[in-house]
Amino acid sequence: MQYSFPELEALRDFYTGQLLNDTVPFWFPRSYDHEHGGFLLMRDANGQLIDDDKAVWIQGRATWLLSTLYNSVVQSPEWLEGAKLGYDFLNRHCFDTDGRMFFHVARNGAPIRKRRYFFSETFAVIAMAAYARATGSEEAATRARALFGKCVEYATTPGLLDPKFEPTRPAKGIGVPMIMLNTAQQLRDTIGDPRCDALISQWIDEIEKYFVKDDIRCVMEQVAPDGSIIDHIDGRTLNPGHAIEGAWFILHEAVHRGNDPRLIDLGCRMLDYMWERGWDHQHGGILYFRDVYNKPVQEYWQDMKFWWPHNEAIIATLLAYLVTGNPKYAEWHRMVHDYSYSRFHDKENGEWYGYLHRDGSIAQTAKGNLFKGPFHLPRQEWYCMQILNNHLQKNAVWSGASHG
Numbered sequence: 001m002q003y004s005f006p007e008l009e010a011l012r013d014f015y016t017g018q019l020l021n022d023t024v025p026f027w028f029p030r031s032y033d034h035e036h037g038g039f040l041l042m043r044d045a046n047g048q049l050i051d052d053d054k055a056v057w058i059q060g061r062a063t064w065l066l067s068t069l070y071n072s073v074v075q076s077p078e079w080l081e082g083a084k085l086g087y088d089f090l091n092r093h094c095f096d097t098d099g100r101m102f103f104h105v106a107r108n109g110a111p112i113r114k115r116r117y118f119f120s121e122t123f124a125v126i127a128m129a130a131y132a133r134a135t136g137s138e139e140a141a142t143r144a145r146a147l148f149g150k151c152v153e154y155a156t157t158p159g160l161l162d163p164k165f166e167p168t169r170p171a172k173g174i175g176v177p178m179i180m181l182n183t184a185q186q187l188r189d190t191i192g193d194p195r196c197d198a199l200i201s202q203w204i205d206e207i208e209k210y211f212v213k214d215d216i217r218c219v220m221e222q223v224a225p226d227g228s229i230i231d232h233i234d235g236r237t238l239n240p241g242h243a244i245e246g247a248w249f250i251l252h253e254a255v256h257r258g259n260d261p262r263l264i265d266l267g268c269r270m271l272d273y274m275w276e277r278g279w280d281h282q283h284g285g286i287l288y289f290r291d292v293y294n295k296p297v298q299e300y301w302q303d304m305k306f307w308w309p310h311n312e313a314i315i316a317t318l319l320a321y322l323v324t325g326n327p328k329y330a331e332w333h334r335m336v337h338d339y340s341y342s343r344f345h346d347k348e349n350g351e352w353y354g355y356l357h358r359d360g361s362i363a364q365t366a367k368g369n370l371f372k373g374p375f376h377l378p379r380q381e382w383y384c385m386q387i388l389n390n391h392l393q394k395n396a397v398w399s400g401a402s403h404g
Contacts, residue, residue, distance in 0.1 A: 001331045003321065005395070011318075012388035018341075019381035020073070026350040026367065027374040028066065032082050036108045038089030039082070041373040045365040046349050052107040056094045058373035060123030063087055064186075065378050067130035071190070072386070080134060087131045087140065090124050099150065104370060116162050118154045121147055122179050126186040133190045141191045148187055152199065155180050171230055173222040174211045177203040178246045185252065204250055208266055211243075217273040218292055219243035233298050238290045240278025241309020247271040248316035251323060264323055271316050275332060278309070283359050284339040286313055304363065305356040307372065310340040311380035318384055322391050352377050 003011070026047060031039045039062045042051035063086030070079045093109025094101050101120035104113035125148045132140035154161055155176050165171070181203040188196035210227035211220045221239050224230050247270035254263035278286045286309040289302035317333035320326065343360045344352040346367075354372040355363040366372065 001334065002325075002327050003330050005392070008388055008392060012385055012392060015381045015384045015388070019378055019385060022345075022350045023352075023378045023381060024065075024069070024374070027062070028082055029078055031062070031374075032085055033089075033107065034085070036089070037085050037092065038109075039086060039373075040107070041368040042370075043366070043368040045346055045353065045367060047367070050366065051369075053112065053370075054089075054105050054107060054109075055370040055373065056090070056102050056105060056120040057123045058368075058370075058375065059086055059090055059094065060120065060127040061373060061375035063090065063127035064123065064130050065374055065382075067127065067134045068382065070134045071130060072382070083131050083134060086127065090127065091143070094120070094124070116164050117175075118151055118161065119179060121151050121154070122183045125151060125183050126190075129187050129190040144187060144191065145193055148183065148193065148195075151180065151183065152195075169230065169232070169235075170225050171222045171235065172210070172225060174207060174220065174243070174246060177206045178242070178249065181207075181246075181253075182249050185249065185256075200253060204253065204263070204266070207246060207250070212266070212270060212273075214269065216292070217276060219246070219270050219274050220292065229292060233291075233295075236292045236295065237297055237299075238274070238277060238292055239288070239309075240274040240290060241286050241288070241306070241312050243270055243274040244278070244286075244309065244316045245312035247274070248312065248319050251316065251319045255319075255323060259323060267316075268320055268324065268326075271320055271329075275313070275317075279332075279335075280305075280358065284335070285343065285356070285360065286310055286336070287358075303358040305343070305358065305360065307344050307352050307354045308376040310336055310344065311376040314340060315380050315383055319387060322387060 030047060031041050033040050038054055038059050040049055040052055041058055041062065042049065042053065044050050063083050066079045066083040066086065070076060070083065089109065093105060096102060096114060100114065101124060102111045102113065103115040103120055105111050125144050128140050128144035128147065132144055181200055184196040184200050187193045210223050213220060218238065220229065221237060221242065222235060229235060247267045250263050250270065251267035254260045254267060257263065277290050280287050285305040288304050288306055289297045289299055291297050313336045314333065317329050317336060321329035321333055343356055346353060351367045353362050354366060357363050
């Protein structure tokens with residue numbers, strides 16, 4: 001199928017309406033914690049608070065979202081007020097004495113848990129950078145760039161962080177180059193940083209060299225240090241939604257570089273391989289885990305439908321279509337869009353349920369917890385709105401053909 005110009009306009013209007021009239025109002029302003037700072041985001045389907053603890057990485061994500069909306073949609077004082085609550089909470093409560101960030105804190109910021117990985121830091125970088133752009137704060141910009149430098153150290157210095165596993169079976173995951181790629185893109189696109197372009201190229205090369213397996217049409221989640229497949233149950237486990245997210249990060253970079261053909265090809269290959277492996281032809285939706293050799297997967301939630309892979313697939317398929325004009329991506333986009341908004345979306349209360357059984361029935365009703373909050377869904381709706389706006393402005397007459 002192809003999308004007509006009016007259909008793309010309708011999609012743009014749909015995502016805009018969902019973002020501004022459904023998704024964002026579910027969270028804000030009621031999640032603002034005016035007493036302790038930050039956000040109260042662990043909420044049930046109707047918005048009722050189910051826990052007042054705070055996941056640090058989602059505090060950063062929410063700060064990024066509000067700052068980004070202020071920067072790119074409308075300069076709402078309410079959004080800027082919320083962004084300041086998040087920015088101040090991150091700086092006052094979320095850093096340990098060693099400079100690393102906590103993962104889980106109490107409502108008042110008292111630390112509960114710290115993890116071995118540094119994803120809290122990466123989301124703080126994009127939060128601080130977006131907030132710096134919103135406010136013009138040189139302090140926030142300096143903090144963002146300095147913390148990005150620490151993340152680069154964590155990503156490139158073996159032994160700097162405590163390892164999760166013993167050295168018996170060394171492995172490396174796609175998660176680090178992926179999160180660093182997107183963090184660098186966000187930093188570059190908000191306040192700029194001369195380090196970003198070279199580092200982005202380096203992380204894309206790492207993903208292509210070690211994790212993309214053209215011979216078996218697959219993107220691995222983890223591999224041995226030389227890129228070979230670790231033929232054990234953890235090493236064989238694929239996460240299609242995660243690899244599809246990586247695909248659109250690379251397609252975004254292709255567009256940034258003037259529709260770079262090599263990056264378009266790489267991003268589309270990654271999307272193709274993991275759509276083939278992840279799409280559930282029986283019930284629809286993206287399966288959570290698969291085995292590279294189609295053996296049984298260890299995790300019991302392997303065939304559930306989580307919200308965020310569908311957000312990433314909506315972005316990836318739409319971006320691939322707008323960049324290439326290939327009708328299969330329009331078809332895939334319509335499939336995942338229709339599935340997602342018919343199954344995950346709570347039409348009564350707004351936002352999306354996070355977790356479905358394989359058949360699409362609701363597994364539980366939480367909209368926010370330590371892992372789900374105002375990020376993947378609003379980012380998807382905001383990003384799709386942006387790329388559709390850009391495309392429609394550049395193509396006053398839509399021919400349905402591929403464009404440059």
